[in-house]
Amino acid sequence: MDDTATNGATLSRSPAGTSVKTAISIENLTVRYGEFAALKNLSLTVADGELLTVLGPSGSGKSTLLNIVAGSVFADEGRIRFEGLDVTHMPPHKRRIGMVFQRYTLFLNRTVAENIAFPLEIRKTDKDIQKKLVAEALDMVGLTAQASRYPSQISGGQAQRAALARAVVFKPAIMLMDEPLGALDRALRKTLQYEIRSLQQRLRVPMLYVTHDQEEAMSLSDRIVIVRDGKIYADGPPRELYRSPRSTWGANFLGDANCLPTDGVLNHGRVEVADSQLVPVSGQSSGSKKSSVLVRPENLQVSRTSGNNAEFKAEVEWVEYLGPFQKIRLKCFGTELVAQVNGQSGDFAKGEHVFIGWRGEDAILIEQD
Numbered sequence: 168m169d170d171t172a173t174n175g176a177t178l179s180r181s182p183a184g185t186s187v188k189t190a191i192s193i194e195n196l197t198v199r200y201g202e203f204a205a206l207k208n209l210s211l212t213v214a215d216g217e218l219l220t221v222l223g224p225s226g227s228g229k230s231t232l233l234n235i236v237a238g239s240v241f242a243d244e245g246r247i248r249f250e251g252l253d254v255t256h257m258p259p260h261k262r263r264i265g266m267v268f269q270r271y272t273l274f275l276n277r278t279v280a281e282n283i284a285f286p287l288e289i290r291k292t293d294k295d296i297q298k299k300l301v302a303e304a305l306d307m308v309g310l311t312a313q314a315s316r317y318p319s320q321i322s323g324g325q326a327q328r329a330a331l332a333r334a335v336v337f338k339p340a341i342m343l344m345d346e347p348l349g350a351l352d353r354a355l356r357k358t359l360q361y362e363i364r365s366l367q368q369r370l371r372v373p374m375l376y377v378t379h380d381q382e383e384a385m386s387l388s389d390r391i392v393i394v395r396d397g398k399i400y401a402d403g404p405p406r407e408l409y410r411s412p413r414s415t416w417g418a419n420f421l422g423d424a425n426c427l428p429t430d431g432v433l434n435h436g437r438v439e440v441a442d443s444q445l446v447p448v449s450g451q452s453s454g455s456k457k458s459s460v461l462v463r464p465e466n467l468q469v470s471r472t473s474g475n476n477a478e479f480k481a482e483v484e485w486v487e488y489l490g491p492f493q494k495i496r497l498k499c500f501g502t503e504l505v506a507q508v509n510g511q512s513g514d515f516a517k518g519e520h521v522f523i524g525w526r527g528e529d530a531i532l533i534e535q536d
């Protein structure tokens with residue numbers, strides 16, 4: 168994007184009701200590879216300063232979407248705007264985009280500092296300014312001490328930090344991240360997630376972050392867009408997508424879920440499930456015979472005695488001890504359910520007969536797909 172590209176900026180409403188500029192607007196985008204449509208009439212906006220995660224299974228079209236924004240893939244139909252300016256046909260180097268990929272893309276024959284300086288060199292930035300910006304970027308990602316090392320002399324996490332520094336050094340208007348932590352181990356991923364998030368907030372730059380890891384998406388994002396088969400399946404804040412998924416696919420994709428098929432007819436706060444038991448659920452009849460009762464594992468109560476919220480007989484099939492909590496797989500209603508109970512709430516054993524249940528307000532009716 169050109170520095171002058173602020174004409175025609177569009178405004179959208181933020182949740183707080185104040186006006187927030189739309190940084191990226193994708194309108195009715197279709198992308199085909201030959202006959203195959205990787206993205207199908209997809210529309211999406213990213214607000215200024217927002218960290219939006221694009222989450223979806225492998226092959227759902229996430230990278231294609233990022234590459235469209237970056238300009239390395241072109242749309243067959245639809246438009247892309249940056250702050251209102253139509254960039255649909257603008258070449259990548261004019262877009263002021265900082266991008267980080269899963270695989271380290273550092274130049275092996277350049278030091279860390281020289282790698283970070285690269286975007287400034289191609290922009291013919293003044294040498295002294297280059298030095299200052301590179302030093303700032305190195306400091307930002309904690310690599311000052313490694314500045315003169317070569318990529319082969321640093322760890323995977325440091326390499327991704329260097330890639331991050333290279334992506335921000337020229338003060339991009341937009342940041343794009345394509346599974347940047349995919350090749351790192353879990354502990355390092357957690358640390359870098361936090362660093363990316365704080366960097367993004369400090370720079371207040373809109374970021375499109377692609378991942379297939381739902382936990383990463385939940386912990387990192389202001390908003391998540393779930394992509395499925397080239398279309399947007401759901402769009403909302405992490406809490407909302409977790410608590411009220413649209414259908415069983417989304418419930419299972421974003422965490423563990425107990426989904427019990429039902430005809431969706433509510434009677435005094437209960438619906439009938441598979442083996443003609445009446446289970447509690449909130450809301451109203453779904454109006455669809457293909458519905459499911461969704462109960463998240465943490466809302467499923469397990470008890471040795473029958474009581475208010477533990478009214479159905481179940482058998483423990485398997486217990487997974489995870490420190491702060493235990494995951495218990497149970498047989499009930501002729502199916503397998505999973506409960507997540509507090510680590511202190513007693514040790515259940517395989518084969519044990521227990522009672523389970525949940526509060527009506529902790530169960531909702533969703534579409535079965």
Ligand code: ADP
Nearest residue numbers: 200201205223224225226227228229230231232
């Ligand atoms: P994701 O990043 O979500 O894994 P991609 O955007 O890479 O998905 O790919 C979406 C779909 O498009 C996949 O089915 C993939 O095989 C296909 N695809 C991606 N790039 C190409 C290409 N250059 N040529 C043909 N098919 C492609």
Ligand code: MG
Nearest residue numbers: 229230231345
């Ligand atoms: Mg991809």
